[in-house]
Amino acid sequence: MHTVLTLPNATLRQVSHPIESFDAEVILMFQNLATAMEAGPGGVGIAAPQVGILKRAVVVDCNFSMRPCKHHGRLFMANPQILEHDGEVLGREGCLSVPEWVGTVPRAKHVTVQFQNEKGELNTINTSGFEARVIQHEIDHLDGVLFIDRVVSTQDLIRRM
Amino acid sequence: MLSVLLSVSGKDRAGIVRDVSGALLNINANIEDSSMTLLRGRFTMMLIVELPKEDGLGGLKASLAELEQRTGLTVQSQVLADDEANEIPQEPDCVVTVNGADKPGIVFAVTDAMTELGVSVVDASTRSRASDDGDVYMMALEIVAGDQLKPLRDKLAKVSETLSVSIALHELDDGVM
Numbered sequence: 335m336h337t338v339l340t341l342p343n344a345t346l347r348q349v350s351h352p353i354e355s356f357d358a359e360v361i362l363m364f365q366n367l368a369t370a371m372e373a374g375p376g377g378v379g380i381a382a383p384q385v386g387i388l389k390r391a392v393v394v395d396c397n398f399s400m401r402p403c404k405h406h407g408r409l410f411m412a413n414p415q416i417l418e419h420d421g422e423v424l425g426r427e428g429c430l431s432v433p434e435w436v437g438t439v440p441r442a443k444h445v446t447v448q449f450q451n452e453k454g455e456l457n458t459i460n461t462s463g464f465e466a467r468v469i470q471h472e473i474d475h476l477d478g479v480l481f482i483d484r485v486v487s488t489q490d491l492i493r494r495m
Numbered sequence: 496m497l498s499v500l501l502s503v504s505g506k507d508r509a510g511i512v513r514d515v516s517g518a519l520l521n522i523n524a525n526i527e528d529s530s531m532t533l534l535r536g537r538f539t540m541m542l543i544v545e546l547p548k549e550d551g552l553g554g555l556k557a558s559l560a561e562l563e564q565r566t567g568l569t570v571q572s573q574v575l576a577d578d579e580a581n582e583i584p585q586e587p588d589c590v591v592t593v594n595g596a597d598k599p600g601i602v603f604a605v606t607d608a609m610t611e612l613g614v615s616v617v618d619a620s621t622r623s624r625a626s627d628d629g630d631v632y633m634m635a636l637e638i639v640a641g642d643q644l645k646p647l648r649d650k651l652a653k654v655s656e657t658l659s660v661s662i663a664l665h666e667l668d669d670g671v672m
Contacts (some may be wrong), residue, residue, distance in 0.1 A: 381672040400668055424590050426669035437630060438637070438667065464668040471672040481672070487588075488620035489532065489633035495594050495633045 335368040336385035338430045345492040346431055350381075350388045353412045356454030360391075364452045365430040366411040367393045374430045376400060381475030384431050390414070392472035396465045403464040411449035414473050417458070418446040424491075425467050427481040437485030441467045496545045498527070498580035499555060503540040505568035511538045518562040519544055522554045543575065587617050587637035588667050589644065591651065595660025597623050597630035604658055605634070608650035612643040632660070 339345055353360060363382065371380035371393055378398045382391040390413045396405035421443030428436040445466045448458045461469065471481055486494075503515055512531065519526060529542040546555060552574065559570045593605055602621065610618065618637040623630050640647055648664055655662040 374671060399668075401668065403668070424665045424667060426586065426588070426667040426672040428669070430671060436669070438587075438590065441575045464670065467668060468672050470672065488618050488637060489662045491590065491592060491635040492620050492622050492633045495592065495635075 336366055338370055338374065338380075338384050340431050340433055341480070343431075345383055345386050345388065346475070346480065348383065349390055349478050350383050350390045350476040352390050353450070356412070356450070356452070360412070360454075361452045363387065363389070363391060364393060367391065368395070368408070368410075368428075371395065371430075372398075376428075377430055378464075379472045380430065381472045383475050386432055389477045392469075392476070393462050394465065394472060396468060399464055401464070404462070405465040406459055406461065409459075409469075410452040411447070411448075411469075411472075412452065412454070414449035414469065414476075415448055416445050416470070416473065417448050418444075420444040420478075423463070423467070424486075425464070427467070427471060429471070429481055431475075432480060432482055435482065437481060438487075439467075439471075439481050439484045440468045440486060445469060497548050497550075497552070498575040498577075499524075499546070500573045500575055501540070501542045501544060501559070502571045503568055504537055505566065507533055507536050507538040507607070511539070511566075511568065514562065514566050515542075515568070518558050522546065522550070522558045524555060537645070539636070540579050543580070555617045569607065585617055585639045586669070587639055588669070589638050589640045589647075590665045590667060591634075591638060592663045592665070593632070593634040593636075593660055595632060595658065596628075597632035598658070601632055601658060601660060602634065604654045605636070605651065605662070608654050609638060609647065612640075612650070613649055614643050614647055615639045624645060 367380050371377040378396050379394040382389045392411045394409040419442035423443045424441050427439045444462045446460050524544040524546040527543045531540040563570050616636050616638050621634040623632050651662045
């Protein structure tokens with residue numbers, strides 16, 4: 335069972351490497367990530383660097399969202415890439431790796447994401463709202479970016495008007 | 496521990512936060528939660544500081560009096576009751592943004608609509624900005640709307656029409672990722 339790293343662990347700030355070969359180990363990594371995500375309260379997503387694995391892998395599952403939302407079920411995403419994004423919405427984010435903190439973060443409303451599943455098969459999905467937010471949050475982890483880097487205050491919101 | 500709310504303000508210059516935090520450090524007072532911002536030419540600070548109960552308020556009062564005298568800052572202090580000091584602030588579930596031609600009564604009308612529904616404000620910023628077509632007023636509020644979202648949306652639509660200002664209500668999805 336993986337332990338979720340928390341700030342100020344330096345691994346959280348590193349850029350993860352692409353997954354190049356897909357084998358049983360990759361499948362196991364995704365399953366372990368999902369277990370770690372479920373262990374945290376209200377977890378809807380997790381990225382491999384959060385458990386110390388610097389690989390471009392994320393698990394997203396908005397079945398666990400506190401509010402019902404449209405989603406694609408459990409997603410195992412290797413090498414995810416946002417191909418297109420549109421609109422902006424505000425949301426309140428928390429992170430397993432930044433316990434006790436929540437903040438208001440602007441994210442694209444709609445995203446088109448390309449990724450490989452755990453077997454290496456290429457997929458593209460269009461998603462909006464909460465699931466799009468979670469995917470953007472998790473992809474940020476693969477680049478060493480945390481939501482606290484993107485938090486806005488009411489003063490920032492005014493500046494952006 | 497003793498929790499004290501300090502409000503400090505003064506004509507802006509470099510070194511205000513340094514001066515205040517230095518005065519607090521001298522008496523071993525720890526800065527806990529704070530909000531500090533520049534409003535026009537005046538720097539304003541609200542801080543909750545904690546100090547050992549046995550030290551009492553004497554040292555703090557003396558240190559703050561010396562700070563006022565030396566720096567020209569205005570300082571007020573107020574001891575917080577334990578229940579206030581230990582309360583975990585509510586998390587907002589909505590952001591309301593307002594903008595339009597500046598006129599008296601915008602803040603009142605918006606917050607009056609909220610109060611009628613028991614909706615609480617947890618953070619607010621406003622700014623009036625000069626533009627070629629007159630002053631523009633902007634406001635952003637973080638609120639706890641709870642189950643009052645729908646009636647609030649209706650009420651704010653009426654306020655928007657009456658005052659001819661744009662009001663947007665952004666529902667905040669939340670989750671641990």
